[in-house]
Amino acid sequence: MASKGNSILLWVFFVHLAGIYLYTRGFLLTRLSLSDTTTCPDGSCTITPLHKRAVVLVIDALRFDFLSPHPPEPASPYHHNVLVLPQELTATQPTRSLLFEMFSDPPTTTLQRLKGITTGSLPTFIDMGSNFGGSSITEDSFIGQLRLAGKKIAFMGDDTWTTVFPDSFEPNMTFPYDSFNVEDLHTVDEGVIDHLFPLLQDKSAPWDVIIGHFLGVDHVGHRVGPDHSTMKAKLTQMDAVVRRVIDLLDDETLLILMGDHGMDRKGDHGGDGDHETSAALWLYSKGPQLVHPKASIPEFLLTSRLFPGATIKHRHIQQIDLAPTLSLALGLPIPFNNLGTVIPELFWHDKSGKDYSRALTLNAKQVNRYLETYRASPSGGELENAWGELETVWRTVDFEAHTTDSEAQWLAMTMYTRFALAACRQLWAQFNVSLIVLGLVVLVTSTVAATFIYFRVGALKDEWESWASEVTRSYVSGAAGGALLGFVGYMTVSCYVKGVGLSESLLFGASFVSSLVVIFSALPSFSIPSVRSLTSIPLPLILHAAAFASNSFTVWEDRVVNYLLISSVIPSVLVGFSAPTARLRYRILGFSALFAVCVRLMAVSTVCREEQQPFCHVTFFASSSLPSPPLPVLLLSVPVALALPYTMRRFLRISKSDRGTAALVFPFILPTVLLLGSAFWILEHFDSSEVFGPDWAGTLRLARTWCARLAMASAVFLGYALWYLVPLCLEISSETKAQTNSTAQGRGTREVTVLGFANAYGAPYLVFWCLFLGLLYPATQLSGQAVLSLAAIAVLAHLEVIDTIRDVRGLEAVFASNNPSALLQPENMALRAPSVPLRFAEIAPLAILAVHTFFATGHQAAIPSIQWKTAFVLTPTLTYPLSPLLVILNTFGPTFLIALASPLLALWNVAPLPQPEADVKVRGDAVRASLGIMLYHATLLLSSATCAAWLRRHLMVWKIFAPRFMLAAITMLVVDLAVLFGVAVGVARVSDRVSRLFAAMTSRTK
Structure with a gap:
């Protein structure tokens, strides 16, 4: 019977997925x-080069102020004025050195x-995802032009180059290294050094261009941040490397030399x-x-800005300007898709700037040729508004005017380029309005349909399963019919609607028609909720959803959510x-205060968006530049893991349900898992801070890896x-108690005592929920672990509040009945709670808590908040698919955890009597809580x-706005999967x- 509730939730997940995909x-x-x-x-499309060969050194994540002679004030002793050779040579040899x-x-x-x-081309918003699974570059590029010219390229360093240019480097001069092991600060750099200098020393080596890509600076940044002695040591090493290269x-x-x-x-x-x-x-010859000593470059060609x-101010260029500049500087054509502009200083070889005129003319013609070709392509319509x-x-360009x-x-x-x-x-973010509208239509109809299901399941109570069977048949047939209509629509109107393919038509038809079928099947019996319930239920949701219309409220959503919660x-x-x-008053007010305190303490943990x-x-980290845990969190990590x-066991003790499995999980298994999870990050802090010196790095790495492995293995x-x-x-x-009356001499009655009876559903589901918390714990940094602990207590406090309110409403119902004295008897008290319906206002705090926990565990709706360290929790090197899965677990695990708790709203402190009616009602309420x-999250989406x-x-x-939509979309899918997992497995x-237990007890007593 539980599969009927699963089928409803699975259908809601399907229509959400369809709407998100189309949009x-x-x-x-x-x-x-x-x-x-x-x-x-x-x-004819290039110029005579001044240099025959080039050495390209890429220092990953080399920020400009690391080289600047005038860094921000106050200067950092760890990364400012450490790599000093470029500024020294720029000061002493300004015509040969450009910064x-x-x-x-x-x-x-x-x-x-x-x-x-x-290539000199631009990325798009979703290109970042390919950073973990890059494919070869098919566009024309500087590397491709080198190969067409018969040049030989040597390479050593970050293996991303060999991924995007798989057949471009000389086999006997190619030395790639793993690029994603951010905990390894030296292997790649030492490998580059080992292969770079022999090539430079060998004057007969057959190379035209050497590319060396160092990763140490980037890995130090990810590991300990820029304000750390390790960064100074790494930049000092890079300074020594550059000095030797110049020699x-x-x-x-x-x-x-570039970042x-x-x-x-x-x-x-x-x-x-x-x-x-x-x-x-930095360019050096x-x-x-590089530039004529008496060159007089017009100011309008030289852009500068303040770091x-x-x-x-310092001279400022676009990074894509490198593609045309380096190509022409080495006598190669400019890549076809380039949108960059040549750097003037590199072509000002005489006072008049004749070479620059030639280079800029080739550049402008190339850009114009590219735009005209793009406009003639199938995607060229997006250029119409700007054309x-x-x-x-x-037309203002006159190629004879020079x-x-x-x-x-x-x-x-220059103005043209x-x-x-x-x-x-502005236009590269091309939109297909037809697909956007189709996606929005599916999201609207699916949200309305889910609302109807939510109220219908609540109204039917014990009869919800029979209706669920009917509606399942309806939406399955509706999806099939809708897919057929989508096919017909595609065949008839595809020539008029741009960008909508057959798969999109089938998906829209299936999801849209099945949503309409659900709405019309529930509409005849749908009753409008009372005005009293509507005035208080949706207000937090309405305010939360309305905040996305403002960029300011969206930026400060972490504070908005704290207020709403x-x-x-x-x-x-x-x-x-x-x-x-009085007892009910104290319980409601006390647990409400505990909930509010936990929420407020969670809000202390912050990471900041740039805006x-x-x-x-x-406060999530020790500072904005040190990605290590704050000292108080470090000291409290072990006490929190034990407390x-x-x-949690004290909460269960209230209903005497700390027996059975709970008696093993909470005193033994869960503390062990949490302690091992905390131990990983404590050892990681000792390792990255080199508290015991570099000699202990291997031992600490091995120890913390096994701590995390044992923690997750124990939980699973x-x-x-x-x-x-x-x-x-x-x-x-x-x-067995002996009978005392004369008619039953020699016989006795069998008395069965069940401890934990009043929370027979809620306690085991809490154990199920806590084990996922244990799985998430090692993948969360120490500040996040403290937040997860507070969130867990907040969930339990909220459950106790809802349970007590249910008692209050049950008493009110009893006093309003015709025979209150009968229902107030102790043996009938447990029968009141299942008859009290679950309200949306009781579900909303849990939904908001999921968003609040996401922010408080060190995340934001921005790419920089991704905690890449977690990719290496279980392995010291990047391992597919384990490492990406750990990052996903760290990022969206908190949301999954809180959503997974939603069935507890229906299960907590609900006695399993009378059987089997109580089972049916509990499953229905669990489905309703999940819906x-x-x-809530569908409305935010x-x-x-x-x-x-x-x-x-x-x-x-x-x-x-786009990052927040992507976060809402992924969150929606995470919530759907969480409740499906909770209902299908846990409930x-x-x-x-x-x-089964009650069936066995009944047979034994008989």
Whole structure:
């Protein structure tokens, strides 16, 4: 019978998935990559190079201020003025040494930045996902042009290069290294050094370009942040490497030293913050001068800006400017898809700038040729709105004007290339409005249908299963019929609707029609809720959903959620003040206060979005630049791991349900799992801080890896195995008492005592829930572990509040009945609770708590908040698919955990009598509680999707609204999977064992 509830939840998951898929297919399309290649056998599309060879050194995450002679104030002793050779040579040899700050287009992940550097093209919003599974670059690139010219490329370092350019490097001069082992600070760098210098020393080595990609600076940032002595040591090593490279450099080789992106204050990257998009570039030539000593470069060609916190401006360029600049500097054609502009200083070889005029002319013509080709492609329609202005600017370019007015010509060509870049940056997020609308329609109808199911299951009570069977047949047939209609629609209108394929048509038809079938099947018996319930139920949800229409409220959602969650306690407090007995009043008010305190303490843990500065202070980590745990959290981690199981057992002791499986899990298994989970991060802190010195690194790494493995293995193979075999938390005893009356001499009555009877459903499900908490614990950093502990106590406090309110409402119902004295008898008290319906206002706090826990465990709706360290909890190196799964568990596990608790609202302190009616009612309430939390998050998803679509041309759409929609979409799917898992496994197993137990007890007593 439980499968009927599962089928309803599974259908809701299907329509949510369909709506999200259709919407994202329209909202997050990728840019079309043209496969055209720039060719000119006669050399007409390039210039004569000044250098025959080049050495390209990439120091991953080399932020500009790491090289700047004028860093932000106050300067950091750990990463400012440490790698000093570039600033020294720029000061003493200004014509041979050029230092730039580069803007790296987000997402600031290595693979996407390498694409930008080598092709000169722009990424799209969803490109970041390919950073973990990159494919080869099919566009024309600087590397491809080198190969077409017959040049030989040597490579050593980050293996991302060999992933995107698999056949471009000389086999005997290619030395790739694993790029994702962020805990290894030295192997890649030492490997680059071991292979770089022999090639430079061997004057007969047949290379034209050497690429060396160092990873140590990036890994130090991820591991301990930029403000750490380890960063100073790594930058000192890089300074020594660069000095030795220059010593070995010949006069015909150009040196390019650069970062692919920057890093934020705590050492991470991926987003679009100022520190993440800032990368350093340094060019040096021992031989030919890079810029003429008497060159007079017009100011309009030289862009400069202030680095955050600095007081002196520095020369500033776009990172994609490297593609045309390096190509022409080595005598190669510009890659076909390039949108960058050549760097003037590198072509100002005489006072007049003749070479620069030639380079810029080739650059402008290449950009124009690319745009015209793109406009003629199937995706060219997206350029229509900007094409008129692009044509107007292009017409101002006169390629003969340099003979009379060079500066006017340079200005016109530079304006054209920069305007083309700005227009493409705005339009590359191409939208398919048809698919967006189809997705929104499915999300709306599915939310309405789920609402109808929620109220229908509540109204039917014990008869809900028969209706569930009917509605299951209805939506299955509706989905089949809808898919057929979708096919017919595709065949008839596909020529008029752009971008909607057969799969999208079938999916829309199936999900939309099945939603309508559910709505119409529940509509005849649907009764409008009372005004009293509507005035208090949806207010937090309405406010939460409305916040997504404002970029400010979206940015500060972590604070908004904290306010909404504490405010959700008010209805319970009001019931507490009017409760009929002192005990009920104290319980409601006391547990409500405990819930509010836990919520407020959770809010102390913060990470900050860039937009929240300077009004936000990081507390999840030791500081904004040190990604280690705060000292109080470090000291409290072990006490918290021991106190949480004890506190949970005290909650169970209230109903005497701390018996059976609970007597093994809470005193032994769960504390062991939590302690091992905390031990991993304590040892990780000792390892990264080198408390015991570098000699202990291997031992600490091995110890903490096994701590995490034992913790997760204990939760899964010991805890869940025990729970599945013996889930109930009951203690049953029986004794035979002799009869004293004369008619029954020699016979006795058998008396069975069941401890934990009043919480026979809730206690075993709590054990089931706590074991997932144990699985999540090692994947969560120490501050997050404290937050999870507070969240667990908040869940239990909320359950006790709801249970007590249920008693209050039950008493009110008794006093309003015709025979209250009969129902007030002790043997009938347990029969009241199952008849009290579950309200949405009692579900909403749990749904808000899921969002609050996500923020409080160190996450935000922004890429930089991803905690990459967790990829290496179970293994010292990157391991697929384990490492990505651990990052997902860390990011969305807290949401899954709280959503998994939703059936407890129906199971907590509900006695299993009378059988089997109680089983049916409990399963129905569990399904209803699950539907309620799904409805809350579905409304947030619908609101964020609508706002992102409506504001899709808003300045902040890709910075704020699109990431929040993606978070809402993933959260929705996580919640759906959590409640499916909870009802299909947890509730089903508990209900089945309770039914078997009572059947066995009945047969024994008979």
